[in-house]
Amino acid sequence: MKLAIYGYGNLGRGVECAIRQARDAELVGVFTRRTPESVKPLTGAPVFAAADLLQYKDKIDLVIICGGSATDLPKMTPVLARDFNVIDSFDTHANIPQHFDAVDAAAKESGHIALISCGWDPGMFSLNRLYASSILPDGADYTFWGRGVSQGHSDAVRRIDGVLDARQYTVPIEAALDAVRSGTMPELTARQKHLRECYVVAAEGADKARIEQEIKEMPNYFADYDTTVTFITKEEMQRDHASLPHGGFVIRTGKTGLNKEHTHVIEYKLKLDSNPEFTASVLVAFARAMCRKAARGETGCKTVFDVAPADLSPLTGPELRAHML
């Protein structure tokens, strides 16, 4: 499969590496809205101007769109689906139905296929919620995130006056995980499920007490959580907080039996050294499935729910049945 990367930030770099690990994938090039000469891909892949993408239409099986969910993807994915098979990692959960409809209309009209909201949440976590709730209809679902860096929360702290840099870790609370695993189906508040740890580089002379208070009282982001704030130096930030680890848990507990006397616990856990590289790896596996669907003449917008797992693997059906079933 011949793949193009559209947008070259952390996720684009991850996709570049993941394509190199896929034995059946080839990277046509990186397409950027910046000056192509200013972009230096990790693997030396060719760089082209985003505006020139259409010139490469015949050389590309699928475009992996590596833009942000806030403003890039709602515009980019429907537009690119007019000319290409596409895949994105749109992760604003509340706006997925709207994004789906826009992409579906564009892809159906042009006869292309598109996959939105692919990654780990939405993505692999969604799949695990779906499998587990289909198997155990009488039960309850729980999703925990972390320990990992939340970009949105880190950005929120950085916007506070006097903050030079910040990193926010979302931390699942072990007691809540244990309560869920017990099968008692507890109702848990935001505060009971996650801690928020902030590491902050303050400007010289900034009022640290005021910064800490502003963080802890910030509505939506921090007010509903127990939050810790630790001031560190710029050097400590670079040394100890340069990577982007993440992960989390999807747990469903449910009952079966004549009188629902038996409890089952299904737990899916991710522990990721690099959030963007793992997301990229999921994207490349689903890109393979989308290329196969396109070859079968399928069109329109899909989600991870619509992909038969066999289509994700470079192995054949007989190989999968013999070695993986």
Place this chain on the structure above:
Amino acid sequence: MKLAIYGYGNLGRGVECAIRQARDAELVGVFTRRTPESVKPLTGAPVFAAADLLQYKDKIDLVIICGGSATDLPKMTPVLARDFNVIDSFDTHANIPQHFDAVDAAAKESGHIALISCGWDPGMFSLNRLYASSILPDGADYTFWGRGVSQGHSDAVRRIDGVLDARQYTVPIEAALDAVRSGTMPELTARQKHLRECYVVAAEGADKARIEQEIKEMPNYFADYDTTVTFITKEEMQRDHASLPHGGFVIRTGKTGLNKEHTHVIEYKLKLDSNPEFTASVLVAFARAMCRKAARGETGCKTVFDVAPADLSPLTGPELRAHML
């Protein structure tokens, strides 16, 4: 969907309960090779002779075959696939390709659809092996079972002279799990991965030392493992070992990044109070998907790898995207 149960042991009883929990499923009846009058279903479902199944052909969307893998299913599933859509839980991993071919030929010829090897291993564990290896091509897979009752190993102990009853628990070794989760991709022997705990009721006057030695030295089943043997009374067996718990772990660790500098751990864990009831719950969810595939005109033999997850849920596409993605 109108479902029939073919065979009424532990698994058949589990399916009966699981059908009651599925809001879109109806149980046509239990079909048994025993005298129908001798079978008393938990929920009062009607019981018919297995030999009369064909008379109910027009009333049944799909037959869930609840026979054993050793001798029942290799014969039953291809035969029933001549007249019905069918699903089974065939779990002799080494013979899956052969079973698939036999069922596929029968189902294609008759225009029916069939799903084989559905449950949790093969089944949900297989799906997790496939997803994880597709996402992380540079990595290693590990499957651990337990703590849970292995029927095959329990039966092997029961065949020893002087043994009245036996229960064998397969127990994953925590140190091996931790080594796997560390991402070092260790090579582990059978002995390093699992312990085998046996609880045995011996006949009066039986030579317990000889029984213990015969268990521990039994090739394939026990010789390659650290095995404990505990002699208990018939009453203790009934009181403490009546249920059939099971579970296990599928873990894949893999590397990403330009120089494979980042490690990721994907872990899927099941903790099941009742092995047959959980297997039954998986069967009913996949029965739903098979009925939908049949309605779309698909035929032939499938595995869990061929099922798009959306087909497992009673929810619609828009509902799934809005609430579960």
